[in-house]
Amino acid sequence: MSKFKLILIGIMFLLFSVFIGIQVSSAGTHSFFAGFIITLLYSLVVFLIMTVLYIIGAGKLISKNKLNPDNYQSPYDIWLISLPFCVLLVVSFLWLEWQIADVYYCTTLAISGMLLGNALGRGSGKWHIIKSLPFFSGTIFSILFGIIMDWMV
Amino acid sequence: MNGENCEILCPDKINRIESIKHIIFLMLNPSSVLTDGQVHKWYLDLILPAFAWMLFFLQVGLDRHRQSGYPPGKIVLLSFIGLIAGYVVVFLTGILMSMLLTVFGKNIRLQLGISCIALSHTYKTFSLILGLLYNFFGYSSSVAFGTVGLLATLLPVYSGIRGLTRGTTFLAPVLAALIGLIFLVFWQLVLKIGL
Numbered sequence: 001m002s003k004f005k006l007i008l009i010g011i012m013f014l015l016f017s018v019f020i021g022i023q024v025s026s027a028g029t030h031s032f033f034a035g036f037i038i039t040l041l042y043s044l045v046v047f048l049i050m051t052v053l054y055i056i057g058a059g060k061l062i063s064k065n066k067l068n069p070d071n072y073q074s075p076y077d078i079w080l081i082s083l084p085f086c087v088l089l090v091v092s093f094l095w096l097e098w099q100i101a102d103v104y105y106c107t108t109l110a111i112s113g114m115l116l117g118n119a120l121g122r123g124s125g126k127w128h129i130i131k132s133l134p135f136f137s138g139t140i141f142s143i144l145f146g147i148i149m150d151w152m153v
Numbered sequence: 154m155n156g157e158n159c160e161i162l163c164p165d166k167i168n169r170i171e172s173i174k175h176i177i178f179l180m181l182n183p184s185s186v187l188t189d190g191q192v193h194k195w196y197l198d199l200i201l202p203a204f205a206w207m208l209f210f211l212q213v214g215l216d217r218h219r220q221s222g223y224p225p226g227k228i229v230l231l232s233f234i235g236l237i238a239g240y241v242v243v244f245l246t247g248i249l250m251s252m253l254l255t256v257f258g259k260n261i262r263l264q265l266g267i268s269c270i271a272l273s274h275t276y277k278t279f280s281l282i283l284g285l286l287y288n289f290f291g292y293s294s295s296v297a298f299g300t301v302g303l304l305a306t307l308l309p310v311y312s313g314i315r316g317l318t319r320g321t322t323f324l325a326p327v328l329a330a331l332i333g334l335i336f337l338v339f340w341q342l343v344l345k346i347g348l
Binding site: 080085100107111114118 | 296297300301303304305307308311312315322323325326327329330332333334337341
C-alpha cells in the first residue's frame with residue numbers, strides 16, 4: 001500500500017513537472033526539458049527533506065511523550081493532498097488554458113508543509129521548533145520555487 | 154448586581170465571549186466541525202463563503218475594468234451574483250459531501266457538512282482580501298489569488314474527511330478533488346452565464 005501511495009505521489013510530481021515544463025517552453029525563455037527536469041529534481045529534494053524532517057520530528061516528539069504514537073500519521077497520506085491539487089491543475093490547464101502551474105505547485109508545497117506540521121501538533125500545546133519545521137520548510141521551498149520560476153519564465 | 158459586577162460575572166456576556174471564541178476557533182480550524190459533531194447555525198456559516206465569492210468576482214470585475222473598460226454597474230452585478238451563487242453552491246456542495254460520506258459509511262449530519270465547507274472558506278477570504286489589496290496597486294489578481302484561495306479551501310475539507318475516515322486513505326483526496334472541481338466549474342459558469 002505504501003509503495004502504491006509513493007508511486008501515486010511520484011506521478012503527481014511528474015505531472016506538475018510536465019505542466020511547468022510546458023508553461024516554461026510556451027513562454028519561450030527556456031526549453032520544456034529545462035522546466036521539467038528542474039521541477040522534477042526540486043520536487044525530489046523537497047519531498048525527501050520535508051518527509052525526513054517530519055519523521056525525525058515525530059520520532060523525537062514520541063520519545064519525549066509529546067506525541068501519542070496512536071496519532072502518528074503516515075507522511076504519504078499527508079502528501080496525497082497533491083492529488084486533488086493536481087486534478088485541478090490538469091483541468092484548469094487543459095480546459096481553461098490557465099498557465100499557472102507554478103501557483104498550483106507552490107501552494108501544494110506550502111499546504112503539505114502545513115499539514116505535516118499540524119500532524120506533529122503544531123498550534124497545540126507549547127510551541128516547539130520541531131513541530132513547526134515542516135511548515136517553515138514548506139513555506140520556504142514554496143517561495144524559493146517562485147524565485148526559480150521567475151528566472152525560468 | 155450593579156453594572157461593574159456584571160462586567161465580570163454576567164453569564165450572558167461570558168456566554169457571548171465564549172461563543173465568539175468558539176466561532177473564531179472553528180473558522181481557523183474548520184475540520185473540527187466534522188470531528189466534534191456539534192451542530193451550528195449553518196445558514197449563518199454560509200455568509201463566509203458568500204462573502205469570499207463576492208470578493209472574488211469583485212476582483213474579476215476590477216481586472217476586466219482595467220483591461221477593457223468593464224462598466225462599474227456590471228462589476229457590482231457580478232459581485233452580487235457571486236454573493237448569492239456562493240451561498241447556494243457551497244450549501245449544495247455541503248449536502249453532497251455529507252451524502253457521499255454517508256454512502257461511504259460515515260454517517261454525518263447534513264448541517265455539519267455544510268458548516269465544514271462553509272467555514273473552510275476562511276483561508277480563501279484571507280487570500281482574496283490580500284488579492285484585493287494587490288488589485289488596488291494595479292495588478293490583475295483574480296486568477297492567482299482565487300486559485301490559491303480555492304486550494305486553501307480544500308485543506309480543511311481534506312483534513313476533516315481524513316480525520317473521519319481513518320483507514321480509507323483515498324476517500325479524502327478523491328472527495329477533495331471532487332469538491333474542488335465543483336467550485337472550479339461554478340467559477341466558470343458564473344463567468345460564462347453572468348455577463
